[in-house]
Amino acid sequence: MSANLKRSNQPIFWLLFGAGGMLSALLGPMLVFITGIAIPLGLIFSPETMSYSHMHAFAHHWIGAGFIWVIVSLFLWHAGHRIFHSLHDVGIHAGTLARIICYGIPLLATVLAARSLIPSLI
Template identity: 55%
Template sequence: MSHSQHTEPKRSHEPIFWGLFGAGGMLTAFLTPVMVLVTGILVPLGLMSPEALSYERIHDFATTWYGAAVLFVLIALPLWHTLHRIYHGLHDIGIHRGRDIQQVVSYGFAFAVSVFVFTLLLQMF
């Protein structure tokens, strides 16, 4: 085939995983400091009522459609971020064998846990 002929670019699933990685990383970067502030400083110092984070209150929130959606996003996206980072971290430290297996295990685990969390949240209704 000559260079002048047009060839279709090879399709890749990487943009999907990079998107989930980026969304999970952004969510983690924004929410981790807030969670540390609330649970590590405000509540222990008495500046925020512990009742705000009571089981009953969180349960009431989680059993609404929007609460379940928020919880799903808060669990699934950071998980995808973490497993994408682990997958690429293995490559960075020189573990190149079984690339396809590493990919299936990393992304497969993130997918399985996401489906599990989704199922659990649906059962709360």
């Protein structure tokens, strides 16, 4: 064992992963049901619930915008971290490239989502 005591930066990614995991476990199935099954089939909600004007108004309120931003970014941070570590599990020894791809996509999506949501609030 080489005494490599360099502090790992994983806590940042692990916390984002944990937060995303919690959210996706609690809200993921419900969102799939509402957006993918219930609304298109007109179950419980009318098909109009997610019409363009409704969703536009939703994204223009700071709570709605915040919800969309958190869901998009944290779900992706969760997925990126899991994929990164799963690569290692299946024997692909993930290096810098895998790190850039797995954490870069969530970072990019977080920034892009914020950029497109913030103007709608101003």
